[in-house]
Amino acid sequence: MPDTDQAGIRSQALPLTGPASLDPLMERIGDAHYVLLGEASHGTADYYQVRDVLTRRLIEEKGFSFVAVEGDWPDCQSVHCSVVGAPGAPEDPGEVLAGFDRWPTWMWANTEVAAFARWLRRHNEELPPERRVGFFGLDVYSLWESLHAVLAHLREHDPDRVRHALEAYRCFEPFDEEPQSYALATRYLPESCEPQVVSLLTELRRRAARTAVRDGSLAEFAARQNAEVLAGAESYYRAMLDSGPQSWNIRDHHMADTLDRLMEHHGPDAKAVVWEHNTHIGDARATDMADTGMVNVGQLVRERHMGKGVVLVGFGSHSGTVIAADAWGDVPRIMDVPPAHPGSLEDLLHQALPGERALFVFPHVQLQHPPAAGHGAWFHEEHGHRAIGVVYRPHGERVANYVPTVLAQRYDAFCYLDHSHALTPLHPLAAGNGEKQTWPVGV
Template structure:
């Protein structure tokens, strides 16, 4: 069997499997692979590469226009993304230019969403939606768990306006968190002394909003009621996440990814049986954890959970990778973003093998759901680069890679030999307090 260092047998097999990437129509083999799938999860090997965002947007456009996908769900905060949802669906009173909403995103790292590639796509999406009736417009939603205080404030505002009898429950939760000055690290550390933290207050708040949402379910539920319920679910998920974070281990990662898939499931139920969803997240969330060393560490992720819960409805996982280039990232958590050089991928990696086979080229790879040939290059364990919002190029010798069986981790893979940094909307970003446990910044 050929080795994993770019030997002739491997590179010849790679070239046979490759579909050249030249423009939107070169995605045809991937559209054929997707078929009637209801869930398409599209990854990225970094949070700061323009081409990953660009190709992800091209694929998403085609899924919307040609396959009737009507929901985009991303690795972003529910409250911020809900404002963007109002803008791209042309909701009365919402910002007419999505760039205004993206420019107001406040959580570090803002460049993940506040960048020129997302502006370009969301402007297109608003224009596309304007030609459709309101009930058929494509939504944009955040799945992540970090927005504890923002979601709690949103719940309070909603209850004051629509259900004043439940304001006391929300205020009890708010007062429990208030001593921690909206600092999640302070709250997480405090739960070492008082392990239950604000759990009971949050459970009481959540129970009331779930009950109200269930009463509205017969009508599919007004959008504002569903948003309030989801904000309460985010408060509950964030409270669990921060308590687990200080204990270390895989629990906080698992809480976060389970929360993201639970949120997606609620959205799909709310929007109805005809809804088809595109997910935008990092490869480390999208690619099935069972095909990496994450499983040995006791971690699950979004891609794994989607396959376990929704395989019968059709799930396609799409990964990205590149050999070298530049990337936007920060040297430490909370520091301003900078353009960094991403050196050539190390030997023994997916990216090095593909570069050896396709020097200077870009390609699409797809394979069938029942798996690849056992002797194929994509069934070998290869390192696969993963760059988060914090990046230290000097760590390439020992870090920044995830051992991966590519043909089991994804259903398709887009390889770009050289990539460039994306362009943030903000030059400066203030720091935040939600550093991930492992893998850091993904």
């Protein structure tokens, strides 16, 4: 790398040393209502730690309303109940996280998330119930868990409408809670379970609309959301067998739509912090994802809500350790992350900032009018940007582990942590249920 490039990187790098060093990013966030915080892997403690510190500041100093994560709605609803002190919920949200059993459990059942959730519980205890900060899951995977939750809710609150849920349950029942079995069956059977799911969702939407005026609690919202998950999961698993971008797009549209529903539920002044992988947070239009017809949450939130302020923050590191698995559903282990490929973004930053941690806050850029080739700084050039999923093979890193990225168009800010360390799970991890992954591997 030319010395001029190294000098340019060093001149723009802001030391990342503690909470106060995030002041320039807090200034950039300003009055934004959406702050999306990424991670370059699901198994790196350092990303979670920086994200934790920034999120605490957003909650304390800017009044953010909730944290929404790349997790399942039913599991995260249990964490939410604990952190807001709901009646009957466990007092220790770490206990709830330790009970997560969907692979990859370590994404959320780890010491970093437990520490944040316990802090959030303490923070909320000082607030009236209507101002307590929530914790919600955006993802689409929990087909059976959400179906059971809908059944339980209707049996308790509206038994006359249980019939719709039972029709969906009986349709899925032969597949023994195996998503792949259901997906494969739809290739050979004339009908899927889509009609039963749509009927159930329509009924739950009507019920939610009727009760929203008189019931501002989470119960009806959660029932409708579980029906939305059921519909999204049914579509996702049917599309999963194809090699195109459809399943990815179904999932990210579902997560963006869930975020919209949460913002509506919390009112016009709501502010959201989102925790997901870089591949969901960073605007897909600044990567080769767009070339294959893929969209993501960061792109959708920018397109829908730029008027209310959107800030996307990416993360990356050059080397270290990570917790991941050798194959989908395997027991995870701590792996060495090799030095980044020559010419990659992480390699570029390592050469300029060996052993350092730095924050970069980029100028506002319109994706429709990016700087002309040769006229931008290093952050307007395209470089491979490493993405590690829950499945990782460090000794055979592939092209797919590096997403061609124009950094300042993909993110509004970037946290570079030269050497990073693996997460610590809350408990020993066993192999999971074998659900299939989405590209890039398991993110």
